[in-house]
Amino acid sequence: MTVEVIGFGLAGAxxxxxxxxxxxxxxxxxxxxxxxxxxxxxLVNPVAGRNFEPSSRVQDAWDEAEAFYCDLDVTLWHPLxxxxxxxxxxxxxxxxxxxxxxxxxIESVDEEGVTWNQGGWLETARFLTIARERFCxxxxxxxxxxxxxxxxxxxxxxxxxxxxEFGEVGHRCAxxxxxxxxxxxxxxxxxxxxxxxxxxxxxxxxxxxxxYDWDGLETGPSDDGRARVEKILRGFTQRDFEVMDHxxxxxxxxxxxxxxxxxxxxxxxxxxxxxxxxxxYAPSVARDLVEKVISEAELSG
Numbered sequence: 001m002t003v004e005v006i007g008f009g010l011a012g013a014x015x016x017x018x019x020x021x022x023x024x025x026x027x028x029x030x031x032x033x034x035x036x037x038x039x040x041x042x043l044v045n046p047v048a049g050r051n052f053e054p055s056s057r058v059q060d061a062w063d064e065a066e067a068f069y070c071d072l073d074v075t076l077w078h079p080l081x082x083x084x085x086x087x088x089x090x091x092x093x094x095x096x097x098x099x100x101x102x103x104x105x106i107e108s109v110d111e112e113g114v115t116w117n118q119g120g121w122l123e124t125a126r127f128l129t130i131a132r133e134r135f136c137x138x139x140x141x142x143x144x145x146x147x148x149x150x151x152x153x154x155x156x157x158x159x160x161x162x163x164x165e166f167g168e169v170g171h172r173c174a175x176x177x178x179x180x181x182x183x184x185x186x187x188x189x190x191x192x193x194x195x196x197x198x199x200x201x202x203x204x205x206x207x208x209x210x211x212y213d214w215d216g217l218e219t220g221p222s223d224d225g226r227a228r229v230e231k232i233l234r235g236f237t238q239r240d241f242e243v244m245d246h247x248x249x250x251x252x253x254x255x256x257x258x259x260x261x262x263x264x265x266x267x268x269x270x271x272x273x274x275x276x277x278x279x280x281y282a283p284s285v286a287r288d289l290v291e292k293v294i295s296e297a298e299l300s301g
Contacts, residue, residue, distance in 0.1 A: 002024075002148075002149050002151075003024055003025070003026055003029045003150060003153060003293065004028075004146070004151070005029070005152075006028075006029045006030075006152060006153070007029075007155035007156040007160070007294050008035070008128070008131075008132065008142075008155075009037035009128070009157050010127075010278050010279070010282050011155040011272065011274055011285075011286065012125065013128060013131040014068070014285075014286035015286045016131075017154055017286075018138060018259065018283075018286045018287050018289075020135065020138045022294055024290075026135070027141045027149065028141070029142075029143065035248035036158060036176075036251055037124050037125070037157075039178065039247040039248065039249040040278075041121060041124075041199060041209055041210065042121045042122035042124040042295075043137060043199060044121060044279050045116070045119055045250060046058045046062060046118050047105055047277070048193075050091075052094060052095050052101070053098075053101075053103055053227040054102055055100065055281075056258070058140050058216055059104070061283075061284045062280055065279065065280050065282070065283045069122060069283075073126075076122055076127050076130065077122055078080075078121050078123070079118075079119070080119050080147065080191050080228060081107060082116040082118075082190065082191040082192075082193060083113055083114075083115050084113045085193065085236075087194060088228075095114060102176065103108055103204075104116075105117055112196075115190070124279070151268055151297065152269070153269045153289070153294055154166065154269065154271070155270075155271050157251075157252040158173040158217070158250040158253075160270075161252055161272060161273075165178075166264060166270045166272075169270075169272075170253045171253060171273070172214060172253050172283040173214075173217055173251060174212045174214055174217075174250070174255075175211070175212075175217050175248055176209060176210035176213070176249060176250075177211045177213075177229055178207060178208065178210050178249075179230070179246050180205060180206070180207050180209075181242060181244060182206075182244050183204055183237065183240070183242075184240075186204070186237065186239055194236065196210060196232030196233075196235070198232075198236050208229055208233045211225050213225070217250050221246045221247060221248045222248070222267060225248065252272050252274060252297060253273060254272060254273030254275075255273060258273065258277075259274050259278075259282075259285040261277050261285070261288070269289065269293060278283075
């Protein structure tokens with residue numbers, strides 16, 4: 001069986017590698033842009049959002065993701081504690097109501113906030129480089145689309161959703177802007193979250209974000225976006241900072257950042273909608289999809 005994977009961002013890379021693990025011949029069709037993966041922060045947070053809701057099946061997905069990325073290169077994955085700072089007293093009261101539900105991830109609670117015992121970030125841009133190297137080393141082919149394939153899997157992210165490649169798939173793609181800043185001698189080693197997030201990269205560098213814009217998806221970094229991210233940063237520190245980089249990307253969102261897998265007879269399979277939680281879920285969702293593709297091929301064969 002030969003499978004054509006269209007797109008080589010986070011989703012496409014995971015699907016292509018999972019197919020190779022099962023001995024499937026794989027050809028990738030890729031424009032080299034990789035969508036939001038190239039600029040994504042790669043934040044991994046088991047209890048994200050304002051309402052202290054653990055992500056669905058997060059522990060199993062987390063364990064699988066960590067093993068998958070570390071198998072490629074252990075230095076891609078940076079485990080760090082996450083300090084979730086209180087927004088106000090109502091925010092803390094909300095946490096107390098959810099304390100039992102989130103207890104597996106609580107390391108400590110104090111007057112500043114709650115520290116989760118799991119957290120981290122993935123070097124997403126470097127992941128794509130290493131994934132491509134592994135894919136090609138294992139006999140994968142990167143080429144233009146061709147007619148003769150047994151199956152296609154579309155992993156085209158927000159661009160594919162906006163183009164309507166799979167028909168009327170409803171989506172709420174959101175542009176996000178991120179800053180990389182230099183803050184000398186701060187020495188903050190934890191990931192901080194509040195009305196946004198801050199990730200320590202090492203060497204006085206920190207990544208800060210992110211905005212959510214539902215309109216103007218075609219635009220890149222903006223002055224307004226930069227101002228809003230700087231405001232997020234000021235929620236963590238009043239220290240002087242220097243902006244080293246400013247990027248923007250569009251998150252592929254269909255339903256609450258939950259991955260969606262669809263099949264259409266005339267098109268093949270689609271994996272999309274990973275959104276802001278994609279780093280956690282991409283490896284396990286890709287594995288599930290590959291199992292479906294192989295199983296249906298065996299049944300039809």
